[in-house]
Amino acid sequence: MALTDEKVSLLEEKAALIRRSIVEALIEAKSGHTAGPLDMADIFTYLFFHALKYDPRKPDWPYRDRLVLSNGHICPVLYATMAHAGYFPVEEMLTLRKLGSRLQGHPHREWLPGLETSSGPLGSGLSQAVGMAIGDRIDNGHTSGRQIYCLMSDGELDAGNSWEAAMLGGKEKLQNLTVIIDRNNIQIDGFTEDIMPLNPLVDKWRAWNWHVQEIDGHNFRDIDRAVSEAQAVFDKPSVIIAYTIPSKGIPEFERKFEWHGKPPTTPEEIEIALRAVRTLGGRIEAPHHD
Amino acid sequence: MLNPDLKLNPKIFDTDVEQQPIRAGFGEGLLQAAESDTRVVGLCADLTESTHMLAFKKQFPDRFVEIGVAEQNLAAVASGLAAMGKIPFLSSYAVFSPGRNWEQIRTTVAYNNQPVKIAGSHAGVSVGPDGGSHQALEDLAIMRVLPRMVVIAPCDAIEARKATLAAAKNDQPTYIRLAREKTPIITTEATPFAIGQAAVFFHSTGDFKLLTDKIDVAIVATGSLMHESLLAANALHQAGKKVAVLNLPTIKPLDEGLLLLLARQAGALVTVEEHQAAGGMGSAVAEYLTAHFPVPIEFVGVKDRFGQSGTPAELIKLYNLDAASIQAAALRAALRKK
Numbered sequence: 001m002a003l004t005d006e007k008v009s010l011l012e013e014k015a016a017l018i019r020r021s022i023v024e025a026l027i028e029a030k031s032g033h034t035a036g037p038l039d040m041a042d043i044f045t046y047l048f049f050h051a052l053k054y055d056p057r058k059p060d061w062p063y064r065d066r067l068v069l070s071n072g073h074i075c076p077v078l079y080a081t082m083a084h085a086g087y088f089p090v091e092e093m094l095t096l097r098k099l100g101s102r103l104q105g106h107p108h109r110e111w112l113p114g115l116e117t118s119s120g121p122l123g124s125g126l127s128q129a130v131g132m133a134i135g136d137r138i139d140n141g142h143t144s145g146r147q148i149y150c151l152m153s154d155g156e157l158d159a160g161n162s163w164e165a166a167m168l169g170g171k172e173k174l175q176n177l178t179v180i181i182d183r184n185n186i187q188i189d190g191f192t193e194d195i196m197p198l199n200p201l202v203d204k205w206r207a208w209n210w211h212v213q214e215i216d217g218h219n220f221r222d223i224d225r226a227v228s229e230a231q232a233v234f235d236k237p238s239v240i241i242a243y244t245i246p247s248k249g250i251p252e253f254e255r256k257f258e259w260h261g262k263p264p265t266t267p268e269e270i271e272i273a274l275r276a277v278r279t280l281g282g283r284i285e286a287p288h289h290d
Numbered sequence: 291m292l293n294p295d296l297k298l299n300p301k302i303f304d305t306d307v308e309q310q311p312i313r314a315g316f317g318e319g320l321l322q323a324a325e326s327d328t329r330v331v332g333l334c335a336d337l338t339e340s341t342h343m344l345a346f347k348k349q350f351p352d353r354f355v356e357i358g359v360a361e362q363n364l365a366a367v368a369s370g371l372a373a374m375g376k377i378p379f380l381s382s383y384a385v386f387s388p389g390r391n392w393e394q395i396r397t398t399v400a401y402n403n404q405p406v407k408i409a410g411s412h413a414g415v416s417v418g419p420d421g422g423s424h425q426a427l428e429d430l431a432i433m434r435v436l437p438r439m440v441v442i443a444p445c446d447a448i449e450a451r452k453a454t455l456a457a458a459k460n461d462q463p464t465y466i467r468l469a470r471e472k473t474p475i476i477t478t479e480a481t482p483f484a485i486g487q488a489a490v491f492f493h494s495t496g497d498f499k500l501l502t503d504k505i506d507v508a509i510v511a512t513g514s515l516m517h518e519s520l521l522a523a524n525a526l527h528q529a530g531k532k533v534a535v536l537n538l539p540t541i542k543p544l545d546e547g548l549l550l551l552l553a554r555q556a557g558a559l560v561t562v563e564e565h566q567a568a569g570g571m572g573s574a575v576a577e578y579l580t581a582h583f584p585v586p587i588e589f590v591g592v593k594d595r596f597g598q599s600g601t602p603a604e605l606i607k608l609y610n611l612d613a614a615s616i617q618a619a620a621l622r623a624a625l626r627k628k
Binding site for chain 1: 331352353355357358360362363365366367368369370371372373374375376378393394397398401402403
């Protein structure tokens with residue numbers, strides 16, 4: 001069933017709150033990544049407030065869906081979404097990256113209940129998600145209701161390990177596995193197609209026998225249609241290439257690769273960032289182009 | 291004399307002592323572990339037969355994952371399986387795993403604290419004709435430096451089977467080092483084995499508890515060179531030296547108590563391993579004893595070189611890992627005592 005207008009509004013409001021928590025945490029931490037967390041806020045919001053099965057009071061509930069964050073550096077969006085979903089108090093976001101914080105600079109599953117893996121070094125998350133999907137199949141065959149989601153960056157597709165995992169996922173026909181790629185076209189040193197071209201990205205995944213979809217990563221109806229379709233596909237894993245705008249929500253920072261790996265630090269940057277996320281009025285500027 | 295309590299193979303010093311590759315014990319242990327625990331799964335990177343995972347694959351095809359030539363994926367997929375409650379055993383050659391996939395092992399297994407069991411076969415120069423590219427001489431160093439990682443180098447096929455069974459139950463990331471070539475069977479089914487426990491296999495005066503008698507020197511050996519070490523000790527004993535041999539299958543965690551007693555009693559040690567002298571078992575022993583009871587130590591191992599093609603016996607001799615070299619090192623260590 002398609003998302004109702006009310007649900008879309010609710011998701012937009014949640015996403016705005018999550019963006020605000022991300023930016024406030026990054027400013028307080030004085031280090032961390034800005035572009036990726038902001039551009040993935042809508043997808044995380046959709047997953048935690050519509051798609052995923054989980055119980056924040058029982059993070060190790062065995063029948064929960066699994067969400068593997070492969071590009072660990074965008075963890076502020078995972079933390080913020082988890083906080084707003086009830087895993088921990090939102091105020092704890094201000095401990096991000098500080099000594100003793102459960103919110104490590106890159107996620108460590110033993111520090112914070114609810115995290116499925118520890119990540120940071122790029123390119124290995126999909127392998128772990130593939131292992132989870134195979135483990136789920138060993139236990140439940142094709143009848144499992146558990147979904148394994150893996151969130152990846154486009155930059156980490158430079159790593160051979162990502163493609164090793166893609167090959168295995170296709171070979172094993174892991175229909176319980178859905179990958180969402182943050183196709184924001186940037187990485188630390190510049191634009192992905194300058195650093196190491198990935199296009200034609202769709203063809204690459206199709207070649208490994210994946211079901212491939214392309215979506216606007218800021219449009220909740222697009223996200224919902226793609227995730228629903230991914231779960232309906234039989235005998236193939238699915239990959240959703242989500243086109244996103246780096247630093248989405250702070251117009252002055254959007255699309256600039258310089259914001260990949262730094263937070264707002266100067267008084268001007270902080271003012272620009274806070275003004276943007278605190279005045280969204282509960283709505284992002286989502287392009288409704290359908 | 292051999293330690294009677296350990297029920298070692300009485301034919302150890304016979305020329306016709308039975309021989310088996312250490313890796314074969316891993317295969318038997320894996321099958322046995324899988325029979326008694328449905329959580330045990332196996333992963334291999336296109337080396338199923340030579341790492342002795344084939345019997346497991348045939349018996350439990352639904353619990354076996356063929357990864358192909360992709361060792362980074364091998365380690366990280368195993369981590370994902372462990373996250374779903376499985377006990378994954380992965381096997382390959384040690385140069386590839388943990389060689390090629392060290393970072394995946396560090397992050398997705400050790401840092402992530404998933405109880406993945408890594409079997410690294412074809413360790414040491416005794417791989418033979420395949421040459422230096424395939425002879426892992428660095429694996430103990432790169433694995434023992436990882437927090438949480440248990441590191442075991444069994445001395446024969448029987449100990450390898452027991453180590454595999456123990457690893458299936460220890461709930462920790464674990465590395466098991468295996469060798470390709472047949473080596474003499476030293477232990478028996480009745481020989482005790484526990485992760486973290488060393489044992490005195492040979493002692494000139496019979497003081498196997500290391501409580502009273504002073505001796506001239508002690509040999510601490512791990513893995514495939516145990517038989518050469520016992521031959522060296524026997525020759526030294528025949529020549530009138532008082533000598534002991536400690537089997538140290540677990541390099542991490544070290545059996546510190548027994549090492550301390552041994553160092554006190556012998557006052558000089560020689561460590562023996564088919565590995566770089568730098569960073570391996572000898573280094574682990576030295577790190578501990580330097581801090582707690584410093585004694586002269588000679589290190590029998592490969593001295594900052596790569597391997598090469600040859601027969602296993604030729605290479606063991608060429609790299610000064612044979613009984614004669616161990617004997618000479620033991621005498622040097624004894625001479626350095628104050």
